[in-house]
Amino acid sequence: MTTGNPxxxxxYIDAVGKALALxxxxxxxxxxxxxxxxxxxxxxxxxxxxxxxxTEPASVFAA
Amino acid sequence: xxxxSDDLSASEIAQAVAGGKISATSVTEAALARIAKHDxxxxxxxxxxxxxxxxxxKAIDAAIAAGQNPGPxxxxxxxxxxxFDVEGLPTRAGSKINRDLKxxxxxxxxxxxxEAAGAVLVGALNMGEYAYDFTGENVHDGPxxxxxxxxxxxxxSSGGSGAAVGGRLVPxxxxxxxxxxxxxxxxxxxxxxxxxxxxxxxxxxxxxxxxSFDHLGPFARNVGDLALAxxxxxxxxxxxxxxxxxxxxxxxxxxxxxxxxxRIAVAGGYFQKNVFPEAVEAVARVAKALGxxxxxxxxxxxxxxxxxxVISTTEGASLHLDRLRQRPGDFDxxxxxxxxxxxxxxxxxxxxxxxxxxxxxxxxxxLFKTVDVVIAPATPCVAPxxxxxxxxxxxxxxxxRANIGIHTQPISFIGLPVVAVPIPxxxxxxxxxxxxxxxREDIALRVAHALExxxxxxxxxxxxx
Numbered sequence: 001m002t003t004g005n006p007x008x009x010x011x012y013i014d015a016v017g018k019a020l021a022l023x024x025x026x027x028x029x030x031x032x033x034x035x036x037x038x039x040x041x042x043x044x045x046x047x048x049x050x051x052x053x054x055t056e057p058a059s060v061f062a063a
Numbered sequence: 064x065x066x067x068s069d070d071l072s073a074s075e076i077a078q079a080v081a082g083g084k085i086s087a088t089s090v091t092e093a094a095l096a097r098i099a100k101h102d103x104x105x106x107x108x109x110x111x112x113x114x115x116x117x118x119x120x121k122a123i124d125a126a127i128a129a130g131q132n133p134g135p136x137x138x139x140x141x142x143x144x145x146x147f148d149v150e151g152l153p154t155r156a157g158s159k160i161n162r163d164l165k166x167x168x169x170x171x172x173x174x175x176x177x178e179a180a181g182a183v184l185v186g187a188l189n190m191g192e193y194a195y196d197f198t199g200e201n202v203h204d205g206p207x208x209x210x211x212x213x214x215x216x217x218x219x220s221s222g223g224s225g226a227a228v229g230g231r232l233v234p235x236x237x238x239x240x241x242x243x244x245x246x247x248x249x250x251x252x253x254x255x256x257x258x259x260x261x262x263x264x265x266x267x268x269x270x271x272x273x274x275s276f277d278h279l280g281p282f283a284r285n286v287g288d289l290a291l292a293x294x295x296x297x298x299x300x301x302x303x304x305x306x307x308x309x310x311x312x313x314x315x316x317x318x319x320x321x322x323x324x325x326r327i328a329v330a331g332g333y334f335q336k337n338v339f340p341e342a343v344e345a346v347a348r349v350a351k352a353l354g355x356x357x358x359x360x361x362x363x364x365x366x367x368x369x370x371x372x373v374i375s376t377t378e379g380a381s382l383h384l385d386r387l388r389q390r391p392g393d394f395d396x397x398x399x400x401x402x403x404x405x406x407x408x409x410x411x412x413x414x415x416x417x418x419x420x421x422x423x424x425x426x427x428x429x430l431f432k433t434v435d436v437v438i439a440p441a442t443p444c445v446a447p448x449x450x451x452x453x454x455x456x457x458x459x460x461x462x463x464r465a466n467i468g469i470h471t472q473p474i475s476f477i478g479l480p481v482v483a484v485p486i487p488x489x490x491x492x493x494x495x496x497x498x499x500x501x502x503r504e505d506i507a508l509r510v511a512h513a514l515e516x517x518x519x520x521x522x523x524x525x526x527x528x
Contacts, residue, residue, distance in 0.1 A: 012407070013407060016406070016407045017403075017407075020384070020406055020407075021388055022384075022387055022388060022403060022406060023387075023388065023391050024403060025391075028391075028396070028399070028400055028403070031396070031397075031400035032400045032403045032404050033404075035376075035400055035401045035403075035404035035405075036404035036407055036408070038372075038404075038465075039372070039373060039376050039404055039405060039407075039408050040408065040412075042369035042370075042372045042373055043369070043373045043408060043412040043413075043415075043416065045365070045366055045369040046366055046369050046370045046373060046412070046415055046416050046419050047412055047415055049363070049366055049419060051415070051418050051419065051422055055418040055421055055422060056418070056421050057414055057417035057418045057420070057421060058275075058417050058418070058420035058421040058424060058477075059275060059417050060262075060274075060275065060304075060305050
């Protein structure tokens with residue numbers, strides 16, 4: 001049970017898991033959380049880098 | 064006199080077959096015999112397409128007998144990572160789940176182009192599940208094993224490709240590289256690998272992983288063979304939305320060109336951290352041979368690696384969202400848990416990673432105005448032991464999986480062409496990245512060829528297995 005868990009990341013995993021209908025068994029949860037912590041730590045490293053508002057994303061599409 | 068094709072290069076085979084000195088059928092039978100004899104140890108093949116290979120070889124021999132040109136890869140056996148569509152096989156992409164797919168009705172574009180050049184497909188190769196892997200281990204099929212020490216990893220995710228070429232079962236193989244999956248097995252297995260510019264080679268009818276970064280490319284034991292395969296596979300393809308419309312730019316005839324005028328530098332900073340002495344030694348040998356005394360800083364490489372990680376985990380999660388919902392128990396648990404986490408990364412952070420990618424690309428292109436080639440380690444270490452979870456570097460224990468690709472990710476992040484060249488250290492080889500500006504595969508291959516001529520880069524003989 002994660003209700004009332006003080007770690008907001010656990011609540012976040014619960015909420016997003018439900019919103020996306022992703023099954024997360026209790027046994028998988030520690031590994032999912034550990035991986036999410038890595039992803040968010042690395043994403044923060046990118047997030048904190050200042051970029052001009054005009055910067056275009058580099059995703060590829062040609063009409 | 065009977066020619067033994069076991070130790071011939073792809074170009075030697077093609078010349079011998081085209082010249083009528085050996086038949087494509089006998090070359091194919093020899094390759095099938097090597098696979099039958101050695102692959103129970105290397106575990107590099109998941110499918111051997113013997114009937115198809117024999118039929119193709121027979122057709123080549125008939126074409127030669129009829130006076131037709133059999134193509135530049137006449138009778139050359141090759142195999143492909145099992146994420147390439149092969150007609151009649153489900154494209155498993157290293158997974159259990161995909162085995163339930165219908166058999167492919169048509170080959171991948173690159174398989175078609177290799178066979179149009181006369182090559183003979185002999186099978187599909189083991190890989191890490193859904194290519195989300197740097198080890199070459201696979202929970203469903205077992206690990207592919209390193210031909211220089213079968214207790215060690217091949218590297219991944221194109222592990223079977225590394226083992227099959229390094230272990231001399233085939234002279235050529237194809238693989239994919241999203242974050243390093245051609246360059247890492249090339250390094251660990253002591254062979255040459257080419258990750259071309261993003262968009263250069265068609266990915267049509269191959270199973271994707273991260274659309275932003277997915278590349279396909281060849282493995283070989285010498286640069287001439289690598290170029291021969293690369294030339295055979297180039298060209299636009301409307302079936303891959305990211306494939307460039309550039310015309311074919313053949314490189315095979317350019318390899319021997321002098322490299323004296325090229326500006327060559329060693330990557331500093333990030334690329335000189337977290338490396339074992341073997342990687343330092345390999346880069347130093349290459350730099351010395353090329354007379355490269357200059358060091359350049361690729362700006363914000365650590366952040367580039369972080370952004371590549373974020374985009375990979377989120378695009379991978381998007382790709383597999385339905386499978387995560389419907390068959391989570393059938394994934395490799397390590398892959399599943401990474402993908403589930405990837406599905407939870409907020410969208411603005413992914414968008415910022417793609418914006419950072421644009422910024423980083425501009426910086427690196429600016430750097431390439433002052434340099435033609437950048438040298439960097441392909442892996443921080445030689446092949447770890449199978450199952451090894453951590454290694455100790457400078458007294459710090461680090462996770463193996465997370466660190467194998469730290470030097471490859473910032474490069475594929477912006478699609479730069481790279482040749483991974485093997486430096487035959489003992490007892491285990493290790494690779495070095497020869498990195499060029501976009502669309503300059505010719506430069507990277509010429510430098511690799513020069514290193515081969517100087518005896519600095521070479522695919523060492525495989526061990527006993």
